[in-house]
Each structure stands twice: as structure tokens, then as C-alpha cells.
Amino acid sequence: EAQVTQNPRYLITVTGKKLTVTCSQNMNHEYMSWYRQDPGLGLRQIYYSMNVEVTDKGDVPEGYKVSRKEKRNFPLILESPSPNQTSLYFCASSLSIREGEETQYFGPGTRLLVL
Amino acid sequence: EDQVTQSPEALRLQEGESSSLNCSYTVSGLRGLFWYRQDPGKGPEFLFTLYSAGEEKEKERLKATLTKKESFLHITAPKPEDSATYLCAVQEAGGFKTIFGAGTRLFVKA
Numbered sequence A: 001e002a003q004v005t006q007n008p009r010y011l012i013t014v015t016g017k018k019l020t021v022t023c024s025q026n027m028n029h030e031y032m033s034w035y036r037q038d039p040g041l042g043l044r045q046i047y048y049s050m051n052v053e054v055t056d057k058g059d060v061p062e063g064y065k066v067s068r069k070e071k072r073n074f075p076l077i078l079e080s081p082s083p084n085q086t087s088l089y090f091c092a093s094s095l096s097i098r099e100g101e102e103t104q105y106f107g108p109g110t111r112l113l114v115l
Numbered sequence B: 001e002d003q004v005t006q007s008p009e010a011l012r013l014q015e016g017e018s019s020s021l022n023c024s025y026t027v028s029g030l031r032g033l034f035w036y037r038q039d040p041g042k043g044p045e046f047l048f049t050l051y052s053a054g055e056e057k058e059k060e061r062l063k064a065t066l067t068k069k070e071s072f073l074h075i076t077a078p079k080p081e082d083s084a085t086y087l088c089a090v091q092e093a094g095g096f097k098t099i100f101g102a103g104t105r106l107f108v109k110a
Helices: none
Strands: A004-007 A010-013 A019-025 A031-038 A042-051 A054-057 A076-078 A087-094 A110-114 B003-007 B010-014 B019-026 B030-038 B045-050 B056-059 B062-066 B070-075 B084-092 B098-100 B104-109
Touching: A004 A087, A010 A019, A019 A031, A019 A087, A019 A110, A042 B084, A042 B098, B003 B084, B003 B098, B010 B019, B019 B030, B019 B084, B030 B070, B045 B056, B045 B062, B070 B084
Parallel strands: A010 A110, B010 B104
Antiparallel strands: A004 A019, A019 A076, A031 A042, A031 A087, A042 A054, A087 A110, B003 B019, B019 B070, B030 B045, B030 B084, B056 B062, B062 B070, B084 B098, B084 B104
């Protein structure tokens, strides 16, 4: 089944304890992206990647890191989480950024609580 | 600054009562405008992509239209199962970021 998977789905952690949220897609997609969703603010893009080893900042990259060493995986790293990073996180992927191929498919979400 | 604004924030309809959701955007050039549906606790699900002013797309009770400054999602004779949050997003020409609006929460009562 074609899908985007995220792990973990739920995570409670404490301020300053490094964590990684994994994202994997099995559709051979070039483009991958991370978003956070907060009430009243909608989805805001954190980072995106157009292909292996090519990443760029979205609108809210502060406090986050990403890497794209393989086409299928795009982990999100919080080196020193803070309470303002408590949010619902979504990973998404699309075939490419070419016209007709940019439809993004979203994972199920990771709910993060930083105490 | 690039921006996407959706209105209304919430919309309550009776079953069968048609209406429209609005998405206005300000970008220097549009690569594409996207509509998604999001059910509670789930990731957004793709509905439509529109590329140029005048373009229209339909799927069941939904029809999306695009002008140079805004897009409408028309819902004809909605059913309770159409209740969800509808999200609009744009990608700017020459760039690869995606900017989402805050969404419209639609409630359809039987």
C-alpha cells in the first residue's frame, strides 16, 4: 500500500531531551516536507527536501533539523526541544515539484508534548 | 509577504444547503493552488489542484474554481459526511515552499 508513515505517533518528552521523529514513504517520491499544525495557525512548513541531500527551510525552521540521506526517509530532529514546540507534526511527500506531480500525500501525524 | 487567508473560519450548514468556502492568496506568481480535506486526528487528504485563472475542477459534490486572487470551493447539497476542515494551500512560482491557510471547519447537520 502506498503510504507515508511516521513514528512515533505520540510522544511526551521534557525540555532539552533530543528527539527524532521518523518519516518514510514507499512511493519513490522526490519531494518531502515537514509541517507543524497549531490551533488557529493551520499548517506551517518547517523544512522541505526536493531530493536526496537537498533540503531547504520553510517558514518556521528554528529549533529543527532535517536530513535526507535516502530518498524514502526524511527524519525531523529536535536537538533541544522546548515547550513551544508542542504541536501536531505532519510529514508529506510528492512525486516531484513538476506541474502535475506536486500533490502532497500526508502521514498520519505525530502529536508531541514537551514539558 | 506571501499569505493565504481562508474564510469563514467555521461554517454550519443543514444537509442539502449549498455554500462556498473562500481562499484568498497573495503571492508574486502562482505555481499551483491546492485544496485538501482534513478529518479530526488525521492527515490532510488531497482534493484538487488548480494552476491558472478560470480553471475549474469537480469531484462529487465539490467544485473548485480559481481567479487571479482567490479560489472558491463550492459544496452542492452537502451531506453530514462532508463535515471536515477544508484547507487551501499555494506554491509560489519559482519556489518550492507550500503555504497553507488556517482552514475552514465545515459542519453539516442532518
